[in-house]
Amino acid sequence: MRITDIREARVSIASDIANAYISFAKMDVSVLALYTDAWVDGRQVVGYGFNSNGRYAQSGLLQERFLPRLRDAEPASLLAESGDNLDPFRIWDVLMANEKPGGHGERSVAVGIIDMAVWDIVAKVENRSLAQLLAERYGDGEPDPRVPVYAAGGYYYPGKQISALKDEMRDYLDLGYICTKMKIGGVPLAEDLGRVEAAIEVVGDASRLAVDANGRFDFRTALAFADGLAPYGVRWYEEAGDPLDYALQQQLGEHYDPPMATGENLFSHQDARNLLRYGGMRADRDILQMDPVLSYGLVEYLRILDELRKHGWSPRQCIPHGGHQFALNIAAGLKLGGNESYPRVFAPFGGFADSTPVEEGLVALPDVPGIGFEDKRELMKVFKEHLG
Ligand SMILES: O=C([O-])CC(=O)C(=O)O
């Protein structure tokens, strides 16, 4: 078996939304197709990958460094022992040859995109969903049949009123979600608390609403928001300060008892380990959001989960960032606590398979080999248009 063609393209997901830190006016993603000479059930096996929102397309790193390494590798060096499927771990080593440790930058995103496409292929060659494959290789044989998902949104839009935020939250409930998330930190505390109250009014209970500051706050502001939020009892308080400021996170945890969440901007098992060592995160309630695509792919995410276990954490405390089907398969197969979802924003990369609507906050996985993109018509259209 071999990879016969590699195609990558940049696709815009620009919109007029903003969180407390960035505008998405120029946001884009890389999409990738790896063609192979393998055929299953009369179909050529093609693996697809893309990066989650929040980091830009990785065309430069992919075209100049990582895809040439994949192209130039001896085909047999990419294969599992059996010789009839790819080996994601061997491929990871090929991609990361001559890369120094630390300073991960965004190469972790480029590698994650390739890793997603590789796992799509591996599961398709085995003719089962990635969730099933992961449960068989790393779990107890059976994936979770349904995964809890929450609707992420609640962004700042130009001129957006409280009434629009409420409409948005209502829309998510109508789509079958029970829990949602909204942005904070883009306006003064009092104004944000008004927005939080309005959202709670719609979702019905503060425990169904998470809030996300996107790393905006210094310690004093993080504490002021903590004091403002504490009486409500929101589901979690996400990325209060800079993602690498473990001391801030640790001190926040001493003041703020309800759940905190962070990790979407930690891109390696070493960074995740530092969070567990120094960030004061509490294994009985806090949520870890490392995103398998942004952080060097599933190969590295498995190392992150190993670190978690060593530090006494259950994978059930992980709810990955990104709202993509790759993480949904990982959540089901490795029995995480849930997955993010973007039902409206970042379409068609957000949301899940067409045949598995969200019901009561849970989503099933389609019975489709691989990651299941073939059951997501609008996304397949984008792949076909840009990757042939
Ligand atoms: O606004 C963003 O960058 C996305 C984000 O933080 C999230 O999904 O938690």
Ligand SMILES: [Mg+2]
């Ligand atoms: Mg976030």
